[in-house]
Amino acid sequence: MRCAPPPARTAAELLSDRTRGTGESPDSPTLTEIFADTASDGGPLGFMLTQIAPEDGPVLWISDRLSRHEAGRLCIAGLPRPLEVIAVDVNRPIDVLWAMEQGLGCGVLGAVVGEVWGDPPQLDFTATKRLALRAEAHGVAAWLIRRAAHPNLSAARKRWRLASLAALPDPDDHRAPGAPLWRAELFRSRWGRPGDWVARATAQGGLHLDHRVEADAAPSRAAEH
């Protein structure tokens, strides 16, 4: 049995931490949004799974009906690291948000993942702010996977845009794809500068940001934000 999680922090504590500049670091659990470049792409999931450590605890995986229908269900046999998953299948995006809030209040979870299709009107700044504050108060990482969505106003502390790149060559078979590569664009971040990386998973399953993509390689996206 794991130790009990630390008690939830109050809003005043969070505020005082922020003014003093302590307590928050780029690695502390918070709300992160990942936008999939293409709805059917598996890259965003792979990128997110490199950042969820199995030893943190079970993962609450909430998905709405359209996400399940269009992008398929999670396949346990394909997880890069064995995770304990509790799946919540809901119909509407607003139910995803409600279930995420419930999950974030439970400190024993390792992460809460929500998959939302499109741009539902309920997923506005207030909703994301609630999720972010709750995630930070209870120390549970919250992940929003957005497909077929536009990066509207949001309080997510980190916002990524993900696309798959051609994989590394397989050392044993020159015709086969090897370890996957992703192009990860951090277009909003509370800590550190936004940027554009080629990302891959390390041998242990963690995230490795390989090298920055040159700014002129993606001029159109840089101009947008």
Next chain:
Amino acid sequence: MRHEDKLPVLLQTVQSAPHRNAAQPVAPAWRAGTGVEATRQQGRGQACVAAGAVAPPAEETPRDPLARRIAALHLPTLAMDRYLRHCDRTGAPVPQDLPLALAVDGPHGPVLHATNRAARLAGMRLGERVVDMRALCPELQVEFADTAGDRAMLARLMLWCRRWCPWTALDGDTGLVMDTTGSDHLWGGEAAMLRDIEEKFSLMGLSCDLAIAPTHGAAWALSRHGGLRETCQGPELAQRMAPLPVAALRLTPDTVLLLQRLGLKTVGDLAAVPRRALARRFARAALPQNPLMRLDQMMGRLAEPVQSPDDPPRFAVQSRLPEPVVDPEPLLPELARELCAGLAAEGMGARRVTLTLYRTDGEVAALSVTTARASRAADHLLRLFEGRLERLDPGFGFDLVTLEASVVEQLDMVQTRIDGHVDQDTELARLIDRLSARFGAERITRPAPKDSLIPERRERWQSAMVPAAEALAPPRSPRPLRLLDPPEEIRVLYAVPDGPPVQFVWRRLTHKITRFAGPERIAPEWWADRPTARLRDYYRIETQHGRRYWLFREGLADDGRGGAPRWFLHGVFA
């Protein structure tokens, strides 16, 4: 507790009868209504136990060993009756002329456990192997029996039978036994009571054989080997038992065989043998192999009281209101606290809690919530009702509310943590409860992988309300992160019919394949699939945009199981 305080007083008055006048002033609290009632009940329970099991005091007249009336119920076709009832209820009734059998696993393959009437007429015998019986009757339909479910149903029937008399018990896998001493006159005599029992059972679709006799053994024998609803009085017991076969003595089959080989075919034959000869032969045998002890039990020479288990505890609290109310919410905290206190006193926790509102116009509205783990935390149970009370229609108001823990489980006391938190499992179970209360228990799932090579069969999810299943070893070859359900058909260009694909169209977009790995061939599972199921050749491919998918070709070009092979997209890799 007040009841227990008064019990010794009662016993004291009974034991010291000459000093009754002196003892009476000691118990003034007898005038209180409920206390007297409870004391009387306690006293009656004591008296019954004494009459059944303990020898009476020496100064009284010796107890007649054949004074009790024991009813035995035999449900010979319980398993089949239950299966047919289940089929009727699920809307797929079994035709009466279809030979149907239920099977259980035997040492050399499945054996018949129960048969319906058509199968019996076709010559199907219980205990025979299914393959042998299929050879006799090829159209025999065989299902697996649910023996655990049958036992659970019999246990429920045993409690339900307490409508006729207070002491009932299980008697083997297909029988019940009831001590109806003194209860039959409430039903108009023994014959009327037996008819009533048989009628109530047949209304449920269960057929049963009944008999009443002075001893358990005799009632058992008459119900299995006697006539229809037979009753047997004490004086005629020996005479009635004599013609019954020795199998009526509740002996194991090998003992019955042994007795038959000895030439002792009936109970009368056995009773005629000198007792010492039998005692020499069977002195050390256990009860089910000992004809002498079984004969003594049948004839009442060896006591065999009905050991009736207690009623299961029922946890329900109610609140009567002087005026009709529309909103049940303010009443709930007090009810939940009371219910949880009752559960805590018995060391139980609730798995399902039902709230029932009795409306003034006679309607009843009910709402129940379930929990993943047994719980007796009032605040947690209350949170499960949050947001659901609006769905109850209060009408013109209700004046009675009950909160009942309808499914309970043993829940031991746990040490609270020093920091006031609950442990990880409890907190997770509470989260699952809250989500289930809102979305339904079937929406909250955990993986329960099945050991299968077919990818979608391996990925199985079960409700998170049941304990987590064992994890399986990951498959040797890579699997995608997401599976499409069902696989989506694609149009594929290929160089050779059985070779790798070159290009495909999926969701109206054309993808060019730059790299591929495979094929990985997955053959159909012949023990589970239809004979026409085709094999699958899986390819892990990468498109020109860098996305990785899992495609498969169903079948080969000339495998004789359909037309040209079709292609499907089944999964997405990271």
